[in-house]
Amino acid sequence: MQRVKKILLWVLVAFAAYAIFTSPAQAAEIVKTSGSILGDGVKNLGHFFDALLGR
Structure with missing residues (x-):
């Protein structure tokens, strides 16, 4: 699996x-x-957490 990730990273680059x-x-x-x-x-x-905390 590690080899596949490495190949996909090089293809993306x-x-x-x-x-x-x-x-x-x-x-x-x-x-x-x-x-x-x-x-x-x-x-x-940030707006979401402000609304969640009631600010």
Whole structure:
């Protein structure tokens, strides 16, 4: 199972490198959007716990 994980990780890294080299602008936009989504998720978790604690 460990070997499969290692192979899948290398395939993912190779695909990311290919995507960056073939279309850097689009890859940057994907990273930017992903960061925005993660930031919104963290902010919403904060709102959830504030509401849960009655603040």
